[in-house]
Amino acid sequence: MGLTRRLVTVCTLLIVGLGCWSGLASAQGGEAIAGTFLNREDGNKPVAGVKVDVVDSSGKKVGTAVSDDSGKYSLDLPGPGTYTAKLQVGSLPKGVRLTDTKKTQLTVEVSEGRRRAIIFPFGKGIAGPAGALDRLPGTLLDGVRLGLIIAMTAIGLSLIYGTTQFTNFAHGEMVTFGALVTWFLNHDGGLPVLWSALIAVALSAVAGLVLDAGLWGPLRKRKTSPFSLMVVSFGLSITLIAVYQLFFGTRNRPFTEYAIQKPLFSLGSQNVPPRAIVTIVLSVVVLGAVGLFLQRARFGKAMRAVADNGPLAASSGINTARVVRLVWMMGSALAGLGGVLYSLDQGVNFLEGQSLLLLMFAGITLGGLGTSFGAAAGCFILGVAIQLSTLVNFSETFRVPPSLKNVGALVVLIVVLMVRPQGVFGRRERVG
Amino acid sequence: MNWSNLFVLTVSAAIGPEAVRYILGAQGLNIHYGYTGLFNFGQAGFMAVGAYGVAIVSASEQAGGLGYSVWLGVLAGLVAAVLLALLMGVPTLRLRGDYLAIVTIAASEIIRLVIRSERFDWLTGGNSGINGFANSFFDANPFDNSHRYEFGPFEYLGKDLWVMLIGWLVIAFFGLLTFLLMRSPWGRVLRSIRENEDAVRSLGKNVQAYKMQALVLGGVMGAVGGAIYALYQNLALPDDFVTRTTFIAYAALILGGAARVGGPIIGGVIWYGIFAFMTNLVTEVSGTYWFKSASWLPSIVKDNAGQFPFVFLGVALMLLVVFRPQGIFGDRREVELDAR
Numbered sequence: 001m002g003l004t005r006r007l008v009t010v011c012t013l014l015i016v017g018l019g020c021w022s023g024l025a026s027a028q029g030g031e032a033i034a035g036t037f038l039n040r041e042d043g044n045k046p047v048a049g050v051k052v053d054v055v056d057s058s059g060k061k062v063g064t065a066v067s068d069d070s071g072k073y074s075l076d077l078p079g080p081g082t083y084t085a086k087l088q089v090g091s092l093p094k095g096v097r098l099t100d101t102k103k104t105q106l107t108v109e110v111s112e113g114r115r116r117a118i119i120f121p122f123g124k125g126i127a128g129p130a131g132a133l134d135r136l137p138g139t140l141l142d143g144v145r146l147g148l149i150i151a152m153t154a155i156g157l158s159l160i161y162g163t164t165q166f167t168n169f170a171h172g173e174m175v176t177f178g179a180l181v182t183w184f185l186n187h188d189g190g191l192p193v194l195w196s197a198l199i200a201v202a203l204s205a206v207a208g209l210v211l212d213a214g215l216w217g218p219l220r221k222r223k224t225s226p227f228s229l230m231v232v233s234f235g236l237s238i239t240l241i242a243v244y245q246l247f248f249g250t251r252n253r254p255f256t257e258y259a260i261q262k263p264l265f266s267l268g269s270q271n272v273p274p275r276a277i278v279t280i281v282l283s284v285v286v287l288g289a290v291g292l293f294l295q296r297a298r299f300g301k302a303m304r305a306v307a308d309n310g311p312l313a314a315s316s317g318i319n320t321a322r323v324v325r326l327v328w329m330m331g332s333a334l335a336g337l338g339g340v341l342y343s344l345d346q347g348v349n350f351l352e353g354q355s356l357l358l359l360m361f362a363g364i365t366l367g368g369l370g371t372s373f374g375a376a377a378g379c380f381i382l383g384v385a386i387q388l389s390t391l392v393n394f395s396e397t398f399r400v401p402p403s404l405k406n407v408g409a410l411v412v413l414i415v416v417l418m419v420r421p422q423g424v425f426g427r428r429e430r431v432g
Numbered sequence: 433m434n435w436s437n438l439f440v441l442t443v444s445a446a447i448g449p450e451a452v453r454y455i456l457g458a459q460g461l462n463i464h465y466g467y468t469g470l471f472n473f474g475q476a477g478f479m480a481v482g483a484y485g486v487a488i489v490s491a492s493e494q495a496g497g498l499g500y501s502v503w504l505g506v507l508a509g510l511v512a513a514v515l516l517a518l519l520m521g522v523p524t525l526r527l528r529g530d531y532l533a534i535v536t537i538a539a540s541e542i543i544r545l546v547i548r549s550e551r552f553d554w555l556t557g558g559n560s561g562i563n564g565f566a567n568s569f570f571d572a573n574p575f576d577n578s579h580r581y582e583f584g585p586f587e588y589l590g591k592d593l594w595v596m597l598i599g600w601l602v603i604a605f606f607g608l609l610t611f612l613l614m615r616s617p618w619g620r621v622l623r624s625i626r627e628n629e630d631a632v633r634s635l636g637k638n639v640q641a642y643k644m645q646a647l648v649l650g651g652v653m654g655a656v657g658g659a660i661y662a663l664y665q666n667l668a669l670p671d672d673f674v675t676r677t678t679f680i681a682y683a684a685l686i687l688g689g690a691a692r693v694g695g696p697i698i699g700g701v702i703w704y705g706i707f708a709f710m711t712n713l714v715t716e717v718s719g720t721y722w723f724k725s726a727s728w729l730p731s732i733v734k735d736n737a738g739q740f741p742f743v744f745l746g747v748a749l750m751l752l753v754v755f756r757p758q759g760i761f762g763d764r765r766e767v768e769l770d771a772r
Binding site: 167169219222224225226227228230231232234235236237238239240241242243245246247248249250354355358361362365369399401403404406407409410413414417418421 | 465471473519520522523524526527529530531533534535537538539541542545546549550551675676679682683686730732733735736737739740742743745746747748749750753754757768
């Protein structure tokens with residue numbers, strides 16, 4: 001059977017591909033402790049000349065690091081393990097004091113090949129957690145970023161649904177794919193994050209192409225029932241997650257660059273690192289480009305035509321199979337990029353796609369299943385809303401801790417389906 | 433490698449307490465998908481509700497529970513499953529089938545997030561779950577809890593035998609119930625909803641009510657599975673109810689054959705047997721000197737070797753659904769459903 005052969009090829013490619021990257025992992029080393037000292041009291045001015053002693057788990061001193069003029073310090077470690085960083089309080093310049101005067105030492109676990117950030121905050125501390133009003137601007141910015149990322153990843157899911165009536169439960173794994181490829185290229189391959197990300201997005205597009213040509217296309221031709229397709233995507237998701245965990249492990253790991261950044265400016269009680277602004281600008285540009293493409297370009301119009309009415313589009317001479325293939329490539333590339341941008345802030349996790357998938361479903365339902373602009377708008381609104389929900393903190397019994405913010409997505413999902421199942425921007429007939 | 437030991441382990445796992453939970457989950461999915469054509473991808477959520485129902489209600493008050501009897505706890509789990517079915521069914525059952533799929537998979541994941549959140553630590557024990565609530569369940573055990581009973585090469589602890597006895601009795605009961613229900617006029621309506629919803633509606637049947645009843649019934653079966661598993665472990669853990677749990681139950685159903693009373697039972701035994709075999713095989717292999725000293729394998733792969741069975745089983749499920757969607761006993765015409 002051609003299909004079996006192709007299936008086997010896809011799986012082998014995936015496994016071999018991931019194997020190659022992790023094969024690069026043999027060149028390990030480079031464990032370090034690093035950080036930046038900034039004085040909050042003094043407009044986040046760097047603090048130079050601060051000494052930090054680092055001792056290993058047996059109490060043996062590894063070395064002393066001194067912060068330079070930009071407030072940065074780093075110390076190479078002999079290997080992975082548990083280390084304690086002790087601040088030499090006497091080395092602090094005049095007028096600079098610790099936010100928490102009792103916290104002069106911190107213990108961290110440093111895993112293979114990883115730089116751990118240890119930061120001792122300076123300047124007068126804010127008494128207790130910041131108030132909701134103080135946190136509002138920063139949280140809003142986080143929400144905008146999250147919303148844009150979800151919108152970017154969801155476009156593929158929505159277009160695939162629109163053109164082939166197929167709910168792809170493995171779409172989240174494309175998000176993780178982009179992040180993981182970037183991580184392996186960056187961490188093990190030693191490439192800068194930027195180049196790694198570009199390659200990862202290209203590879204995501206290729207993965208989308210391979211999946212459509214090798215798996216979903218043939219299944220469509222066999223006229224596999226939608227239920228079977230959903231279960232196949234379920235199985236694919238389980239397989240991919242297991243493969244990811246095999247080669248990446250369960251730990252959350254950051255890229256080697258941009259993880260520690262000097263804040264660009266402060267919003268309320270929150271510092272805004274440059275990566276947040278870059279993520280937002282890049283997302284807006286990419287989403288705008290996709291929007292223009294769908295509105296103006298020939299292929300974009302064809303995509304919307306196929307999504308609107310497949311048989312009619314086919315009979316007007318549009319090559320439906322080619323359009324669908326392009327949808328898969330574009331959707332997967334956007335998902336991969338979304339994964340990279342998400343991980344820039346959150347670190348890479350083998351399950352990140354799966355948790356984003358729930359948000360995508362809720363956002364798409366809010367916007368309208370099968371519409372591309374509606375879905376993007378719905379996802380954006382949802383991202384902002386669930387991030388803002390973490391501000392709810394009226395009392396001990398009525399508050400939303402960050403670990404529960406995604407629950408709001410389900411509430412949105414259920415309320416939308418009860419009140420307006422076609423979504424805010426959808427049309428009634430799609431609901432069926 | 434000790435093959436006879438591997439064989440014994442596999443066979444005893446295939447009918448053991450863990451297989452029981454997947455079989456019960458699959459029996460519920462059989463009502464949903466097999467007979468009614470509902471796409472419930474959140475069976476793990478029903479199982480979680482059943483497990484935490486019994487755990488919260490019957491844990492002692494010092495442990496943060498309510499301190500009632502185990503039987504009341506199981507009942508509470510079932511009531512919670514009914515409520516969950518209503519919550520998911522009311523908004524989705526009048527819509528296309530894939531909406532139910534999305535809502536159920538999201539709900540089951542959200543339930544897991546809620547019970548493992550530190551926010552509800554006082555109620556659900558967060559990450560580490562609730563333990564030590566099943567003592568009165570094991571007090572009622574006619575076997576000696578800590579005695580090893582031998583059946584040829586197979587050995588079972590008295591407490592395992594008790595769980596298996598209860599579990600298989602419940603499986604037999606649900607099997608009989610399904611058999612009788614599907615022969616009744618009620619079951620015929622369910623099957624006709626699967627075949628042609630509009631036709632059923634035009635005959636004056638309240639399709640939505642029937643779907644809801646099916647969703648509740650299958651959800652309750654899953655909840656019983658979750659409760660029995662929690663009692664067996666004397667522990668309710670949030671991460672026992674990840675999406676994979678639903679996947680294993682579905683795989684069991686499809687392998688055995690949907691819309692057949694025996695499908696989920698035979699399928700569950702075989703599928704969980706394969707799963708246990710692979711898990712044990714990986715444990716054996718990863719314990720060998722050859723594996724430990726294989727320098728070509730990255731250490732992270734060795735640490736996560738337990739994921740190998742899932743790689744193969746995911747692929748196996750894909751191939752099964754594509755090439756033999758009717759499984760062992762099913763009828764292909766009955767299981768090729770479109771998303772309504």
